[in-house]
Structures are given as C-alpha cells and as structure tokens.
Amino acid sequence: MSLRTPETIIETQAVTKRFSGSRGLFRPATFVSAVNAVSLKIRRGETFSIVGESGCGKSTLARLLVRLLHPSEGAVLYQGTDISSLSETDMRRLRKDLQFVFQDPFSSLNPRMTVGALIEEPMKVHTSLSRPERRQNVAELLRKVGLRPAFSNRYPHEFSGGQRQRIGIARALASGPKVIVGDEPVSALDVSVQAQVINLLEDLKAEFDLTLVLIAHDLAVIRHMSDRIAVMYLGEVVELAPNEALYNEPLHPYTQALMQAIPIASPHGRSMDAALTGDVPSPLAPPAGCRFHPRCPHASSLCSTEKPELTETGTDRMIACHHWEKFAGNAQTHLREPPRSANAEKRFTLFRERCQQQEPTTADNP
C-alpha cells in the first residue's frame, strides 16, 4: 500500500497443526495435518486473505495466527515475538491486539449477556477504563458499527444475522486491536446484508488503522476486499500473490481451476466451468508429492513423487508448482466480466447515488 518497505506484523514459520483422528483399541492413532508447514508474512495495514475449499485448513490457520490453537510444530510471530511459546499470562496481554470475528453470528455471542455487556467485556479485561468510560465506549462502538446505542440493553437473540455480525465486530474492536482475523465473517449473511458488512469492515479498517486477515471461500468477496491473497489446498499454501496479479493471471493450476469455477453474474459471461474432476482427497492420507497432483490437468511423474516448495517468482508472488511456467498464460481471460447493458448500468448508478443521498447504511430496528 505505502511505498515504504512493508513491515511484517504476523509471520508464520513452517507452522503445522495436527489433529489426532480416530484411535481404536487395536488401531494406532491417526493424524490429520490440517495445516502443513505454512510460512507466510502478513504486512501491517494490509487486508490479507486466505482462500480455499472446505477442509483446506484455512480456518485452522486463522486460529493459529491468534493462538486460539497451539501449533504442533513451527512458530507464529507477532511483531517479532513468538506467541506459540508465550505463557498464558503474557498471551493475555497480547490478546488485546489480536482479535477474532467468527463466522456464525448465532453461536458466537453469549445469549445470556446483553449486547452492552458483550461489548464491554473486552474492555474490562484489557483496559483500566472506569465504568462510565466503558459505557461511553460501548455507545460509541455501537454507533461505529451502525447500530443504535440504545440497543445495549438488548440480548443477541433480538437481532438478525447481519446485526449480530455487527455486534461481533464491535466486540472485536472493543479492546483496541491492531489485527482482526475474520473467519468467513460475511458468508452466513444474505447478499444485501453481506455488502453492508463488507463496507463496514473496510471503513473500520481505515478508521482504526487495522490489519485485516480474512478467511473466505467466496472469490468475489476476496477480490473486492483484499490486498494480498494466499490460496490453500489440503493444508498447504499453493500460491500467494497480490490481488490484481492473482485474478488477472492465476499461476497455479488449482488457482486457475478455482477462478474458472466462479459463477459470473451475467448471462453473457463464459459459463461456469468444472475444470476439476473428483473431490478433494482425504487429509488423513494426503497424496505424495504435490498434494494437488491427482486432480491436476498438468501433472507429470515428477509431481507425484516430489513436493514442490513455495518459491518466489519475483514480482511479489510465490507459487508451489513444478511446472507453472509452462502454462502460466492459461487462465488469463477467464475472468473478464462482460460489460453491463446500458440500461442496467444507468439504473445501478441511479440506485447508488440515491442511496448515498439518503443516509449512510445503518442496520435499523431489530
């Protein structure tokens, strides 16, 4: 974003998370490597997105970043401090900086606490503000996320999904964090409400000078919000690139397939293309070599034996593929959205102008 050399705020060093699978009386324990030796650097002030299909380990990675999970191997550095080895007490101090917004606004808010108490709680833990000061902050935060301060006496069940997500965001902001990690923060919401929350997150990011880490599977949302994007497949990062570069010229065959599968909201668009056959293999027994090779249209014998490392390609991109240079240009043209008709364009503009004239988007009455 800025011209200064980007400063790293969170770094993972070959971080691995294994979960133990089924263990029977006569069966040895099995392990799933949900995240397998992932190294990446998140820069201060950017929106960094992690994308992938279910089971690729993106949510696990998100939780590792803020130590909601302990890594099995490797380290997670926050501003140079290895948070994976900190004591609970030291970690609690850092939690002020690292906040999390969950996917499901229905299960992530304590139903017995009022909205005011929910948002106040992080301030009690992390700040020395007096009660009246905290109350004032709660009102301020509610306004910031587009809710009325009067709502602080109500309970979460009185609110819709979009409003609850706003409450979750206000709660995450309450401790004055530097980083917010959002695990699919908008995917449970309807399109029109989703757009409200996306705009809100962007406004808050600018206002509070946040670093945003987003986990998502919706490629259009990611396209809209991110600065840089990491694509994950079966627990590994296969490609990491700036937004424009990734969408204009996806290099990894998996990224290319993902892009081709995006449905485009125009009847004149290229048709959704099922570029991949088959399903994601079980992470219990990941394929040898490149984990993507059984589904990859370009796989060679090398791919089934030797694992490609995530390497720099120059121009701020990284890719884990033996053969990417051979078919780099393959998917370039897939993502051109056909222009809208004059009528549609005219009315979209009218709608937008009209909305802006009226009022900033607030989520009203529960």
Place this chain on the structure above:
Amino acid sequence: MLNSAPAATAPVLDVRNLALRFKDTPANIVDGISFSVREGETLCIVGESGCGKSVTALALMGLLPRSVARVTSGTAMFGGSDLLTLPQRAMADIRGNTISMIFQEPMTSLNPSYRIGEQIGEVVLRHKRVTRAQARQRALEMLDRVRIPAAASRLDDYPHELSGGMRQRVMIAMALANDPALLIADEPTTALDVTIQAQIVDLIEELQKETGTALIMITHDLGVVAEIADRVSVMYAGHIVEEGPVEAIFDDPQHPYTIGLMSSVPSIGPRSGRLATIGGLVPTIDRMPSGCRFSPRCPFVQADCLKAHAPLSTFGPEHRAACYFAPLETVFAEAAS
C-alpha cells in the same frame, strides 16, 4: 432449453395467486404469487432468506404440515389436478414420481442407516411395478448417469462414506430415478465448494437436456442464476417483484430490489469502489409494511408506494415488474444528477 419457442406448449406446472400463511401470524408469508414452468425449461426463483421461496416449494410438494402453515388462496395445476387440494395419498403418489425435489443439505436428506443403492431403489419400488433386482439395476443406471465413478462398487456405500458433492449426486440420482416431469431444486449447490458447485450445476444442466424435465431452481446466488436459468422470478418478502427471461432480468432490471440485489454482489472484475447496499433489513412477518413491501428499504420510495403494492406491469416479452416508477431513469434521472 429443448424448445426455444415454447410459447405453444402448455406449462408443466402453473401456479396462480398462491398465498400461504403461518399459523398465528398476521400476514401472508407468500402473498399471491404466480409462476409457471414448461417442459425442458428452467425457472429460477431468486431471493434472500425469508422471502418465501423455500416455503413455496414445500407447499407445492405437499410437505408443509397443515398445523404449521396453510394455503390461503391459489391453485397449482400439475397434470390436470391442483396440487394444493390433492389428498395426502394422491400427493404421495406424485412425490418422487412425477415431481421430485433436491434439498440443500445432502447429508440430512439421505438416511444415514441405509445403503445408497437401497435408497435410490426404494423410490423406484414405491412408484413402479418392478422387482427388487430391477430397482437395484435402475439405481445402478442412475448412479452412472450422475457420473459417479465405479458406480457398481458405490451402490452398497452408506451416505457417510461419500463426500458432499457425491451425496448431492446421489440425491440427484434419486430425484431423477422415475423420470419426473418436474424437478424442484432448493439451493442444491449452496453447501458445496465452488469447484464442486460447478460440477453439480453442469450435471443438472446436462441431465435436464437429456430428459427434458422442467426445472424450478431456488437460489440466492445470481451467478448460478445467470448460468442455468431460462426465466427468473425475483421474490421479496412474499411477493414476486420482477419476472422475466434471464437476459431481460440482467440487462434490463426494472424493480429497485432487483437492481439493489445485483449491485450488492461484489464483482470479480477490477474493484470499483464501495459496494452498493440496500439499507435496512428484510421485514419480519409480524411487521410487514403496508403497500409495497420493499418500500421501507427503497431509495426511490414515494407516497404512492405506501398505499398499495404495485401490480406487475409489462416491460417486454414475458418481462414484468411490480413498481409504479419503472423504468426508474424516466422518473428520477434529474434528481440524481
């Protein structure tokens, strides 16, 4: 899309003025909607949660318990009879036979304790005079047709042994086992990943072409709509606010809700500033606005909108929208600039 000039063929299903009301609520959850679908045609019903799209499907299938909701008006003519007044027993002969349905969640709609071959065979046994062996044979054929690799070895699998995409294929196999005249698919790809979603949408399109079944697809995903629909009905709070051929809906949207919905979807092209949003929330059933139900959220709202909801007026062949002020630019162009 078998017949490109389908005006002559009678609709497979013709729903007129359907209204539904949940018990003890003051307003209709579905309030007088009409739509029809012809052989080989795909109608997409689009809308956000709570707009009444899934309830409509359940009502048509006779799956809404009378204790929960009742039909307050309307007809749904299918093969000469009205689905809304058929006795349970007659309805049971239709379900899974001439009309079938695919649900959103393939895990909860398959029985976890029966092998998938038995579950598909059961649908055939219920409706056709066949032996168990023939039913099993039909199940195998269907698994092949939904492109399940090594179908014969999969017949005796339990649902938990299959991935989400495979389960949805099994659901489709089951739904098509008796060559239904009408298939209703309620968000069939919403629970799936993009690459799998693309496979399933492709499959549904191909099978529809092969069989010529009429398809009603319920979805909130405009990308899927653009891909698969012949015609589209846009629902908001129990009303159809706009309907028309898919090109007309995308190229010449008339209703403010359709326009707002389309512009809140992030584009996959280069970023173009903030997303447009529709302010406010979908109204709840106990606080339905009078007049146009979209009026409290509509940036173009006028006094007339609060009095009565606009009837559907015509903007092109089969293209209708329920807004007094469409096309908007003819009324509001000056105010905007």
